[in-house]
Amino acid sequence: MKSKCFSLLLLFLFSLVSIGAYAQVKVEGSVFDETDNPLIGVSVFTEGRKTGTVTNADGHFTIMVPNANSYLTFSYVGYMTQKVQLKGKKILKIVMKEDAELLDEVVVVGYGTQKKINVTGAIAQVDNKELKMAPSGNLSSMLAGRLPGLITKQSSGQPGKDGASLYIRGNGAGDGDPLIVIDGVVTDYFPTFSPDEVESITILKDATAAAVYGVRAAAGVILITTKRGTIQKPTVTVNSSVTLSQNTNFPKFLNGPDYAYWYNTAQRLDGVAEESLRFTANEIDRIENPGDNEAVYGNTDWFDLLFKNVAPAYTNNVSVSGGTERLKFFASVGAYNQEGVIDHTSYDKYNFRSNMDAKVTDNFDLSLDLSGYVSEDNEPGASAGKGSYASIFQQAMLSYPYLKAYSPSGLPVGSLNLDGNGNNNPVAARDLSGKNTIKKTYFQGNISMKYKLPFVKGLSLKLNASYVKNYTMQKKYFLPYDLDCWNQSTRAWGVQKGRIASKASLNQWFTESQGYTIQPTIEYSNKFGKHAVSGLFLYEYSRTDESSLSAGREDFPITDIMDMSYGLTVNENLVKGGHGLDRRAGYVFRFNYSYDDKYLLEVTSRIDASTALPKKYRWGVFPGVSVGWRVSQEDFFKEAVPFMENLKVRASAGRLGSDRSISNTMTYFSTATLSKDPIVMFGSDPQKYLGLSRPINPNLKWELTDTYNVGIESSMWNGLLGVELDVFYMKTTRSLEKQSGNFPLSLGDYFPAYINYGSHDNRGFELVLTHHNRVKDSNYSIRGNVSWARNKILKMTEDANVPNYMRSTGRPMGEYWGFVAEGLFQTEEEIAHSAVYGPTLPGDIKLKDINGDGKITYDQDRVPIGRSSTPEMMFGLNLAGEWKGIDFSMLLQGAALFDVNLCGVYADVGYDNTFYTKPFYCDGNTPYYLVENSWRPDHTNADYPRLGIVSRENGGKMSSWWVEDGAYVRLKSLQVGYTLPTKWTAAAGIKKVRAYFAGGNLLTLSHLKHLDPEMPGVNQGYYPQQRTFEFGLNISF
Known part of the structure; x- marks a missing residue:
């Protein structure tokens, strides 16, 4: 019976399945x-x-x-x-x-927008969606690896100073910095406002794209477009995140016992007798096993005391946007509060923005934009930044790890070198040395009016006006503090003042700039059958006034209130002030023509004037022309290549100008100086007078850059594969150069400081590959880009007596110069038969005698030994995808074809000893990798020269031994997010809820195993790059 029932049940279930299948x-x-x-x-x-x-x-x-x-x-x-x-x-x-x-996708160009399919210039753009994939932080550092042709270099992780240096197509003309334009307003620096305000960032790379900015566009242009309102019900968006940061790659320094061991080992290799070694056996034992009663020796990790494990940052932004046909608006307020991994380092910023667009009548539009921010950047009186003398990092490297942190008296311990100097203690310098605060206030207001003339179709008049105010106040005070210093030579304690200051002092700097820009414009756009015509004529006038003032006092009897009035002594060297004026005028012309959306033409020109040049050469004309052919619109192409829906070939040529190498207004007139002593000039009373420090140069002209670009854009299989390739060549002439080598020494400095003489070129390519696809209910995208640019000096002022092999002409810019290393000396016999630079021992670097005179000399044997620190090649690979509310993005970014110099800031004068190249440099601490891999008699196949204390001549000079390949690949950003289904949130009136995790600088692959490849070339230490972990929430109502 049971068997029969079971069989009937199986038959019933099978029938259901079958019915479903047949249905x-x-x-x-x-x-x-x-x-x-x-x-x-x-x-x-x-x-x-x-x-x-x-x-x-x-x-x-x-x-x-x-x-x-x-x-x-x-x-x-x-x-x-x-x-x-x-x-x-x-x-x-x-x-x-x-x-x-997609067909009507527009991109931002100079003074307007264009359909992407009709653009004939070389541009690249990144939108807000991609920027939001990057971890919160400095806006400039978010661009790394995302824009082809843009080179970024971030050399510090310090709060408020973690922005990236930006170069378009390598080291360009002028000062090499691209022009920054925010909503049509030119600014001198990359903004620090929130990425939540940004709609898109565009770079203009060739002459026709950048020529409309003329005078200051020779090094390229970065256009930043902020968000605006759209026609929709008001939407409130809240973005909040918490970020935890920690050091990335930072070398491990010797602990106390290892310092004593390696120091004695180095002395033995220098030939020091056992009884004269720095550390006795008893002292080494006390360092390794300090008892409770030990008063001097211990094992102190100064970097561990200096750094926090993680430091938080908080990002909060609230925006509201919406509008009707008549009025659209976008407004936002934000706050960014960042703490550093070193106490007392922090950065706080508060920003606001209000963009409104009103359609007053059918023909009249009005826009009003207001924005600004206030920021405060804090660090101790002893700088936490890169390369600063007596900085916290330098003191950490100079402090002995074998001493206790505090002496028996309770005072912080100071490390004196063997000469009795130094007074180093990084923790005391961090906590007791005072404070350095930089406060900035920035405001920008733009108003735009546009009137469409009803009696001429397509013709409109437009007026833009902007005002910018920028105020900076820096207040830096130093406080003296006591250290109980241990003198290793005398084995005695002694109280001394810390290294930073012997008495309380206060220095203050004030800078203020304000400027305005006016741009009346005539625009025209119309279509006649298959002919489309548009044009723009614009006049621009700008004026910027700058002023500065500084003051200082010392000897403050009360240090609880550090105000200038309370100092007893005036620091006369700091009491100074100044004023600067910059005025510019220009006319801009642009004409666009297309026939049947196939054949494209753009002609641009800008006529510029600058007060930085003498009147007869003040005006310059900078034209550009570009053409394009949309091959994919041809009937024959559609039949021959049906899978390629877009193919455009374009080319451009043009001229750009620059006066940005000129350091101050009226450089052609030089800077007037006040005489030191009064003399009798008129009458009988002695008077001081203003005079020229050197003759004027009335013939200074614009620096010129001619650019040529050929590009191709294609899209295949309806967007499954996209290819964009640009090849360019740039030549800069009449670049400004100092000319001291052109006059005899008998003239002293009495000759014009600058002339138009130099010339260099720059060539390269940019390649972008994209892939977008949708598979069922998921979509993904892959975008890779690679850029390469190489420059060469064609002409520059050089001393006539310099040998040809030591000339820079014909070589790339920014190369490292020094001696050529041919290995390490292994024996005394080898040294005896070689040219050397001073006393030399086995294990020292063997330098090449370039001119064959049997001597190693600074003036005759230095040649190029390394590439510039600016990468010739940058690349990025961006992966993104979405599936059922889950989104993912990842950016791999890297650089190649550049070198890193371990030799410090003094490399150009022949010295290269730093904490990263010489064990126990300045009697300080040493990274493990340096001593463990140094040359020793039992370790001759070494990465570094001999282990020793005594100064080494051959190893202490800038040579190719210390130049490393800087190529790297970073996992620059990784983000995973989840958006709740709308059905879960709609009932509460919430449009969108998204939670995410983002990481930055999570992994770095580099030949430099112990140092960051983007580190600055300094020898005083640097604030490490930061690895970040961010947790965020986005809510829209």
């Missing part, structure tokens, strides 16, 4: 584009089910659906998604329409 309906069909070409790889799936299929090479598909009234969804990159109800149909023909938004 499914087979549907087939084909998918075409609007020109009746089959589409390959279109995703086809049934609504409410996870199963689906894709079209084959003929655009055909077959799918099983639940019933004859089911819905099918068709999606394809570059086309509008379609949802179709079967209504009993079993054979379908689907025609997909191109996504109009």
Whole structure:
């Protein structure tokens, strides 16, 4: 009976399955584009089910659906998604329409926007969506690896100073810094406002793209466009995150016992007798095993005391946007509060923005933008920054790890070197040395009016006006503090003042700048059949006034209130002030023409004037022209290459100018100086007078840069593969150079300081590959870019007596110069038969005698030994995807073809001894990697020269031994987010809730195992780059 019932149950279940299976309906069909070409790889799936299929090479598909009234969804990159109800149909023909938004995608160009398909210049753009994939922080550092042609270099992780240096297409003309334009307003520095305010960032790379900015665009232009309101109900967006940061790659320094061991070992290799070694056996034992009663020796990790394990940063931003046909608005307020991994280092910034667009009448538009921020940057009186004398980092490296942190008296311990100097203690310097505060206030206001003339179609008048105010106040005070210093030579304690200051002092600096820009404009745009014409004529006038004032006092009897009035002694060297004025005027012309959206032409020109040049050469003309051919619009191409929906070939040529190398207004007139002593000039009373320190140069002219660019853009298989390639050449002439080598010494300094003489060129390419696809209910994208640029000096002022092999002409800019290392000396005999630089021992660097005179000399044997520290090649690989509310993004960024110099800031004068190149440099501490891999008689195949204490001549000079390949790859950012389903949040009136995790600088692969490849070339230490872990929440109402 039970068996029979079980059999009936199985039969029933089988029947249900069978009925379900037989109820499914087979549907087939084909998918075409609007020109009746089959589409390959279109995703086809049934609504409410996870199963689906894709079209084959003929655009055909077959799918099983639940019933004859089911819905099918068709999606394809570059086309509008379609949802179709079967209504009993079993054979379908689907025609997909191109996504109009993609076709009409616009990009920001100088003084306007253009459709991307019609752009003929070399530009690159990143939008807010991609910027939000980067961890919170400095806006400039977010651009690394995202824009082809942009070189970034971030050399510090210090709060408020962690921005990246930016170069477009390598070391460009002028001062090499690109021009920064925010919503049409030129500024001299990259902004620090929140990425939540930014809609897009565009770089203009060739002459026609940048020529409209003329005078200051020779090194490229970065356009920053902020967000604006759209026609929608008001939407409130809240973005909040917490970021934890820690040091990335920082070398491990010797602990107390190891310091004593390696120091004695180094002395033995120098030939020091055992009884004269610095550390006795008893002292080494006390260092290794300090008892409770030990008063002197111990094992102190100064870097561990200096650094926090993690430091937090808090980002909060609230924005509201929306609008109607008549009024659109965007407003935001934000706060960014960052603590450093070193106590008393911090950065706080508060920003606001309000952008409003009003359609006053059908023909009259009005826009008003207001924005600004206040910031405060704090660090101890002893600088935490890079390369500063007596900085916290320098003191940490000079402090002995074998001493206790505090003496028996309770005072912080100071480390004196063997000469009795130094007074180093990084923790005391951090906590007791005073404070350095920089406060900035920035305001920018823009107003724009546009009137469309009703009697001429396409003609409009526009007026832009902007005002910028920037105020900076720096207050730096030093406080003296006592250290109980241990003198290793005398083995005695002695109280001394800390290294930073012997008495309390206060220094203050004030700088203020304000400026305005006016831009009246005539615009025209119209279409006549297949002919499309647009144009722009603009006049621009700008004026910037700058003023500065500084003062200082010393001997403060009360240090609780550090105000200038309380100091007893005036620091006369710091009492000074100044004023600067910069005025510019220019006319901009741009003409665009296209025929049938196939053949494109753009002609631009700017006529500029600058008060930095003498009147007769004050005006300059900077033209540009570009052409484009949309080959994919030709009928023959559509038939021959049906899978390529877009192919555009473009070329440009033009001239750009620069006066940015000129350090101050009226440089052609030089700077007047006040005479030291009064003399009788008129009458009988002695008077001081203003005079010229050197003759004027009335012939200074614009620096000129001619640029040429050829590019190709293509898109295949409806967006599955995109390719963009640019090849360029730039030549800069009449660059400003000092000319001391052109006059005899008998003239002293009495000759014009600068002339237009130098010349250099720059060439390279940029390649971008993209892939976008949608598979069922997920989509992903891959975007890779690589840029390469190399420059060469064509002409420069050089001393006539310099040998040809020591000349810079014909070589790349920024190369490292020094001696050529041929290995390490292994024996005394080898030394005896070689040219050397001073006393030399086995294990020292063997330097090459370039001129063959049997001597190593600074003036005759130095040659190029390394590439510039600015990378010739930058690359980035961006991966992103979404699936059922989960989003993912990852950026791999890297650089190559550049070198890192371990030799410090003094390399150009022949010295290279630093904490990273010489064991126990300045009697301080040493990284483990340096001593463990130094040359010793039992370790001759070494990475570093001999281990020793005594100064080494051959090893102590700048040589190729200390130049390392700086190539690296970073996992620059990684982000994973989840957006809650709308059905969960809609009932509460919430449009969107997204939580995410983001990481920055998570992994670095580099030949430099112990140091960061982007570190600055300093010998006083540097604030390490930071690895970040961010947790954030985005909510929209």
